[in-house]
Amino acid sequence: MPIYEKLTDPLAFIVFVLTLSLPVLIGFIAMKRTKNQSDFFVGGRAMNKFVVALSAVSSGRSAWLVLGVSGMAYVRGVGAVWAVAGYILAELFQFIYVGRKLRTRTGAMGSITLLDYFESRYRDRGHLIRIIGAVIIAIFLTAYVAAQFNAGAKSLNAALNIPILPALVISAVLIVIYMMLGGYIAVAYNDVVRAVIMLIGLVIFPIYGLIKIGGFNRLMEILAGLNPALIDPFSLAVGVIIGFLGIGLGSPGQPHIVVRYMSIDDPEKLRSAAVIGTAWNVVMAWGAVFIGLLGRVVIPSVDTLPGKDPETIYLALSSNYFGPLLYGLLVGGIFAAILSTADSQLLVVASTFVRDIYEKTIKKNTTPDEVQKLKWGRWVVLFSGILALVLAYFAQQYIFWLVLFAWGGLGASFGPTLILSLYWKGTTKYGIAAGMITGTAITIAWKLWLKTPTGIYELIPAFFGSALTVIIVSLFTREGPAKHAQNTKRTKNKAGKPA
């Protein structure tokens, strides 16, 4: 049976469509709370710890978990846990040791975006860091959003047999409507609703499968019968395990994840958010691994999967196990997972265009009121959505190429620079700018020319290369005490003017 055949059932179809349209309703509710630019881009720094924890986790990688990790576990077996363990540990420490400090400092500085923070932190009146950072974010994240639109369109195409172009338009319109209405608040609340849908998809689903198959031991016995390496987590090459664990190095540099920490109402609550987020991360990740393992037992040959693609195992298995109601919800859940990553990224793209490029660089000598700035935010969300849509349709090859570098490029450009800026007073704006450029450059060069011969994931050398560059350049460009005092005096004279 084709995996989407059940969506022709009216009940499954209705549940699927309701799952898709729920975010728009949440957008209308969130609109009432969105009064200014800070509300629109960081939820007015008033989000509670549950929303921040679930939103940071959902927006980070829910689509990758549902499709990518389950597919990886299907092919590689138990060893897939290394792909999730690295980033979960990284995010645990990130919540507290990056998030808490960043939230405190951005709150005091009045910074709305990551680049606002860098500019204020280094008193960068020439906008050097803002311009370099904005270019990196605009290129990588716009490509990312376009790729998510494509993934959403492919799901719609497969689910409802809608041609790709209308499916792309529907994906983009669904996101842009609720984002224009409620901005960050709509995105964060939608992430929470999606987390509940994911609870069914990644918790109840594998538990049901385990019971059906005869329990954990039985699952292991069958997998070992298929191939003993499937139940040995150390059967992977050391380089592969290090590469998997290295995925976590990218987390602190993802602007759409980091902005979540900036939105919490009290920085101290990020400690509790870390526990909630880690537990949720673990539950989702191991749920995805179990789905892949169960899939390998139920559908042992990849040749029988749609398109012979292991990443369709979640759909194939849910189609195998469930009736129309749950199946409609689970298919809707995949689409929701894709959107939850896309909307968070699109909001960062919009904040980069409106705040970092237009307001702070092009129109820096004007002082628009809050209503005007909120209006800009809404229009730029529409503009960014259309831009990503056009790229998704007309530049698929180019988008695919850029997305290959996106996670590593963003992670290596912003991760080390952010951490060093928070923990080392000796960093300078030139060090940070050089670190951003180096992180991007090493990611691209390593991926193109050195990944195959060395077998090392590009993010690892790029991350440490960027950190080293920040340190070396900062040491060479440090201000003497006299210049520092002069700069501090000049800045204090300008007190009252926000970043």
Next chain:
Amino acid sequence: MFGAIFALIILPVLIIGMSVVVFFVSRETPEEKGKQEREEKNDADL
């Protein structure tokens, strides 16, 4: 089999346990809080 039990059952429990430990050890001491407040004041001047 032990490898699978470690990876699928023990490891996730260890990670969640670690998050609880980090929660307790990351509480700010009065000295750190004072330092933080001074940094905040400094940042607010930027």
